[in-house]
Amino acid sequence: MALKIALAQMAPVWLNREATLEKVMAEVARAAEQGANLVVFGEALLPGYPFWPELTDGARFESDLQKDLYAHYARNAVDIDGGHLDSLCALAAQRGIAMYLGTIEKSADRGGFSLYATLVFIAPDGSIGSAHRKLMPTYEERLVWSPGDGNGLRVHELGEFRVGGLNCWENWMPLPRAALYGQGENLHVAVWPGNLRNTREITRFIARESRSYVVSVSGMMHRDWIPDDVPHAEQIRAAADGWMADGGSCVAGPDGDWILEPQVGEEGLWFADLSLAAIARERQNFDPAGHYSRPDVTRLKVNRKRQKTVTFDD
Numbered sequence: 001m002a003l004k005i006a007l008a009q010m011a012p013v014w015l016n017r018e019a020t021l022e023k024v025m026a027e028v029a030r031a032a033e034q035g036a037n038l039v040v041f042g043e044a045l046l047p048g049y050p051f052w053p054e055l056t057d058g059a060r061f062e063s064d065l066q067k068d069l070y071a072h073y074a075r076n077a078v079d080i081d082g083g084h085l086d087s088l089c090a091l092a093a094q095r096g097i098a099m100y101l102g103t104i105e106k107s108a109d110r111g112g113f114s115l116y117a118t119l120v121f122i123a124p125d126g127s128i129g130s131a132h133r134k135l136m137p138t139y140e141e142r143l144v145w146s147p148g149d150g151n152g153l154r155v156h157e158l159g160e161f162r163v164g165g166l167n168c169w170e171n172w173m174p175l176p177r178a179a180l181y182g183q184g185e186n187l188h189v190a191v192w193p194g195n196l197r198n199t200r201e202i203t204r205f206i207a208r209e210s211r212s213y214v215v216s217v218s219g220m221m222h223r224d225w226i227p228d229d230v231p232h233a234e235q236i237r238a239a240a241d242g243w244m245a246d247g248g249s250c251v252a253g254p255d256g257d258w259i260l261e262p263q264v265g266e267e268g269l270w271f272a273d274l275s276l277a278a279i280a281r282e283r284q285n286f287d288p289a290g291h292y293s294r295p296d297v298t299r300l301k302v303n304r305k306r307q308k309t310v311t312f313d314d
Contacts, residue, residue, distance in 0.1 A: 003161050003187070006031035006039040007270045009249040009263060011220040012048040015230050017076040017084065020047050024101065025091055030269055032095035037124070038158060042191050042219030042249075043102040043168050044117050047076040049193035049219060053140040055239035056232065068231040070144065074113050077106040080131055085120065093126030098158055100165050102191045102219075104145075105131065109308055114146040119165050119191055121156055130154045134167040135176060149307040155183040160276050165189035171202055177210070179302045181289040186212045186254075186279050194218040194245025196264050208256035211282040213274050220267055221245040254282040 008027040013019035024041060031039035043049065052058065052069055060066065078084045085103075092099060098121070105118035117134035132152025137145040153176060155164040164180035164187075171177070171190045180188065188206055192198045199216040207214040223240035226233050243265075251260040251272045259272050286292050 003038065003159055003274045004036045005187075005215055005251070005272050005274060006034070006036035007215060007217045007249045007251070007260070007263075007272075008039055008041050009218055009220060009247050009270070010041070010045070010267045011222070011225055011245075012045050014048040014221065014226055015072060015076050016227065017047040017078065020045065021084075021088065025088060027269060028088070028091055028097060028099060029095065032097045034271065036097060036271060038098045038100070038163065040100045040189055040191065040215055040217040041102055042217050043119070043193050044104055045219050046078055046101060046103045047073075048104075049221065049245065050141065050144040051221065051240070051244045052232075052236050053143045055236055058140055058143045065232050065235070066143075072231050073104065073144065074106060074115060076104075077115055078103040078118070079106055079108070079112075080118075080120070080128065081108060085122070085128070089122055089126040089128065092122045092124060096124045098122060098124045098156070098163075100189050100191065100217075102167065105133065110146075111309075115144060116148050117141070117145050117167050118148070119152065119167050119189075121154075121163075121165065123156065124158075129156045132165065132167070135170055135173070138169045150179075150302050150304045151306040153179045153302055153304060155180055155185045158187070161187045161274070163187040163189060165191065168192050168198070171206060175300060177206065178288075178300050181210055182300065184289070185210070186276070187274065188212050188214045190214060190216045192216060192218040192248065194220055194247055196246065196248040196262050199248040199250055199262055203250050203262075204252045204256045204258070207252035207254055210288060211254045211286055212279060213254055213259075214252045215272070216248070216250050216262075218248045219245050220247055254279045
């Protein structure tokens with residue numbers, strides 16, 4: 001069976017949830033019109049990646065600037081249980097298309113103000129199949145995002161394919177990759193805020209390691225696209241150096257060769273047709289969770305419980 005995927009490399013209306021969601025929905029509709037079964041968007045796209053800490057002395061304690069930006073970010077974060085993705089889910093069901101979307105999530109059961117880089121899978125029937133909170137924010141991200149948990153380490157059936165996904169540098173973590181391989185993943189989604197340096201080597205490496213298709217999708221962001229209504233916009237623009245995220249979206253086949261080489265410097269919607277037969281050919285000599293594994297010697301245990309501060313026995 002063939003699967004048609006779409007890579008939506010786009011910029012958000014930075015830190016504006018509602019305006020960015022409109023752009024996302026337009027790209028979903030375009031992908032569906034061209035026959036895609038799955039469309040993928042970059043990390044933290046809704047409402048945008050936090051570029052400001054490295055540009056504005058983000059580690060300074062009790063900084064009014066950092067508090068202003070964080071409060072603005074939290075106001076525009078995604079409350080899944082609060083219905084912020086309902087219109088997108090309805091569109092997925094109407095068009096019969098699945099998607100992976102990088103979001104900034106806030107959760108009422110964790111107080112509603114801590115933020116997670118959450119990769120959401122929406123199934124073709126409009127249901128939310130998983131919401132994977134990034135396990136470990138990277139470097140300056142830790143000034144803004146909270147560590148996630150294993151609840152979203154899941155794969156999803158798309159025809160004969162099994163698709164799973166990870167956020168950004170999680171893709172460098174061997175054990176989360178292994179958790180997806182062990183569930184039969186044969187299409188791996190890697191989402192990134194952007195930049196060729198992130199996707200160029202690792203996309204082909206994961207494809208070769210897993211003998212799966214790997215689709216890396218990046219966001220875009222330029223200094224000139226910072227909206228005036230973002231707090232301290234002028235200061236951020238002055239510190240930024242042109243491109244903050246220049247793309248790099250690409251697809252590698254299960255042999256590690258390029259199907260779509262990295263796309264840099266422009267927004268766009270790219271497509272690739274995937275064949276299950278190509279996976280079977282490459283699994284003949286190496287299958288990381290199958291005949292080339294030794295579960296009697298090494299085995300992975302995964303905790304997929306959603307972590308909460310309080311549980312009640314009534």
